[in-house]
Each structure stands twice: as C-alpha cells, then as structure tokens.
Amino acid sequence: MTADAPGLAFAYDLRPVRVVFGHGALAQLPAELDALERGRVLLIATPGRSETLAQLRAALGARVAGVFDRAAEHVPAVVVESVLAEVKRASPDVCVSVGGGSAIGLGKAIARETGLMLAAVPTTYAGSEMTSIWGITGESGKKTGRDARVAPRLVLYDPELTLSLPAAVSAASGMNAMAHAAEALYAANADPGTLALAEEAARRLAASLPRVVAAPGDRAARAEALAGAHLAGRALDLAAMGLHHRICHVLGGTFGLPHARTHAIVLPHVVAFNASAAPEAMRRLARALGADEAAAGLARLNRALGLSATLGDLGLGPADIPRAAAEVVAAGYANPRPVTAEAVQAILEAALRGGTSSRA
Ligand code: NAD
Helix, strand or coil, X not given: CCCCCCCCCCCCCCCCCEEEECCCHHHHHHHHHHHCCCCCEEEECCCCCHHHHHHHHHHHHHHEEEEECCCCCCCEHHHHHHHHHHHHHHCCCEEEEEECHHHHHHHHHHHHHHCXXXXXXXXXXXXXXXXXXXXXXXXXXXXXXXXXXXXXXXXXXXXXXXXXXXXXXXXXXXXXXXXHHHHHHCCCCCCHHHHHHHHHHHHHHHHHHHHHHHCCCCHHHHHHHHHHHHHHHHHHHXXXXXXXXXXXXXXXXXXXXXXXXXXXXXXXXXXXXXXXXXXXXXXXXXXXXXXXXXXXXHHHHHHHCCCCCCCCCCCCCHHHHHHHHHHHHHCCCCCCCCCCHHHHHHHHHHHHHCCCCCCC
16 A cells, blocks of 8 residues: 555554754753753764864763764764773763764664663754664665664754754755655555655755755754754654665665765655656645646755755766666665666666656
C-alpha cells in the first residue's frame, strides 16, 4: 500500500521527547536538564563552533564535564572511538549535542554504545534530532538503523543559534529537510498525521528558505525554517524513506559526497521519477511549494536558493555511476515506483550533468 492507495493501514510508536522551541530558549537548558535529573554534561560539536560552544558553556556553567568538538559528517567509526574515551573520562549524566546532523549523529552513537541520555540543540535543518535513526561509517561503508535508545530525550530549538549558519549551508540543509517531507508524503507506511506534518514542513521550508538566503539575519525567517525542519524531522522519524534517501546514503557513505548538498541536487530528479506512481503525494507537495508540479517546483526552489551545483561538481564521476546504481538497487528500499539499476543510472546521470529531471 502507498500513501496514494485507497485503503489506510498504519502503525507507529511515539517516544517520550520534550521539545522546547523559541527565541532565547537556550536559557532554559539548565532547568530542562534539571527536570530530567541530569547534572554533568558532555558537550558535542563539530570543529569551528567555538562561539556556539561558548554560549552553551555560559548557559550551563559548572555542570560542563567535558567538550568534544571533533564530530564529523557520517559519523566515522574512528571518531566514535575517540569520543567514547572522552565519555569515560568525563563521566557525564547526559550528552548535549549542539550543531547539525554530524554533532547529533555522534551523540546518537554514544547513546547506542553506552545508553547515555542525549539532548540536542539543533543549529541546522537536518532533522536528526527528532529521529531514532543512527548511522556510522567504517571501512565497509555507512551503516544505518533505527533504535529508540538513540533518540534525543530533550530537543531545544533556539533560532538565535541558527543566525550564524551561512546562507549556502542553510539552503542545502533546508533542502535536506525538504527531502524528508517529500519522501514522507509518498511513504507506504505514512499515517494521516505524518502526511499533515510533511506537507506543513514543506510549506514552511519553501516559504522561509528564500528569505533566509536573502537575509541570513532575518529572525522571523530563521524561526519559520527551523520550525519547518522540526516538522520534517518528525515526518522522517515516522515514515519509511524511499529511493531518494537511499541514493544519498550511497553517495555520502560510499563516495564521500557532502550530505546536504547531495540531497538538494538529487531531490527534484527522484521526485520526477516517482511522480507517476504517487499522484496524491505530488499534489500535496506541489501545493506546499506553490507550484503547478512538484519536481519543477523543487528545481525552481533550488535555483532560487542558489543551489546550482551538480553531482559532478561535488566529485562524482561518470565512471562511478554504475557502481552507485548497483549499490542503491541492492538494498531493495521501499519506493512508490519500482526501481531498476537503469532508472537509478538515468537519475544519477541527470543529476551529474544538471539540467532537466529524469522521468524515464
Ligand atoms: P553538519 O552537522 O555537518 O553541519 C554542516 C556545517 O555547518 C558544519 O561545518 C558545522 O560545523 C556547521 N554549522 C552547524 N551549525 C552552524 C551554525 N549555527 N553556524 C555556523 N555553522 C554551523 O551538517 P548537517 O547537514 O546538519 O548534518 C549532516 C549529517 O547528519 C550527515 O552525517 C547525515 O547523514 C546526518 N543526518 C542524520 C539524520 C538522522 O535522522 N539520523 C537526519 C539528517 C541528517
């Protein structure tokens, strides 16, 4: 059954998670941790985030037991090893990951290994904070899975912390969130609530991202974009992702392409491919984008956000395509339209050179 089919069938679990959202919400972090009876904090971040870390340190004071600022994209196994040594040394009661999916992903890896509670203070639009999806990348590529133990117990969104996210990073990250919403709309297991979340996520992202890119200091636009990302993260958690996420997983995990920009480039092509198999999802997505047609609306939004790169620009070569396509197909992901290696190759070729979407 797909979300477009006449019958309805769904099942889902809701986890306990406290979500706090608002300008200046960072000030509430100590009280929120108190409510969870968590004292000592290990802060997790990506390199270069010293200003944000200083804000967290100022808010948390003496309860900071350690700081690990070497989180990296796709959660390399060697980084997990290093952070586990720091967990042992600092002996925290909770990890607080501040940053994007990389910092939050490392916090999830710690939770998975040790059972330590995770709190997240997201500063990009990746949405990982709302999911139980973990990932780790070793020599044999990237492994992912779902495990309720890794999901943050507290998520604190303060749009003020996103003001420093550069326009180009904001644009790509926002399209990563858009991809969660788009694929939730045609997920076979999407419940009616998730469809509503996904459509509203897409609507808020489409409305706010061009404003964020035009004026990264626009606080109202930042709050809208972060709210859209929150909803997209919830949809990602509740719905099975399809071909688009599978392609990006392989391009990131096996070929080392950057996560968010890859999502932005690939999304219009996969949506065009799936259009004929998911008309209701396309209608909803187009409506959210204010477009006549979903794939064209996504391509137009990418252009408006200055996201003009191709997979070739990110380092994928034509010779990589058959291997990438074979790896995508081997996993047998759920998708509204049956997937063949030839179809994936056509999508990747279109995304490699840019230009029009693949419908083949
Ligand atoms: P990221 O976390 O790597 O952040 C991108 C860059 O932006 C980094 O250099 C970071 O230091 C910087 N940055 C973050 N916040 C900033 C701010 N406020 N100001 C200035 N710079 C800032 O990138 P991402 O796109 O957020 O996350 C990508 C990772 O997350 C990938 O590994 C992806 O697989 C994972 N992910 C996981 C899930 C999930 O549910 N498990 C969902 C989405 C993404």
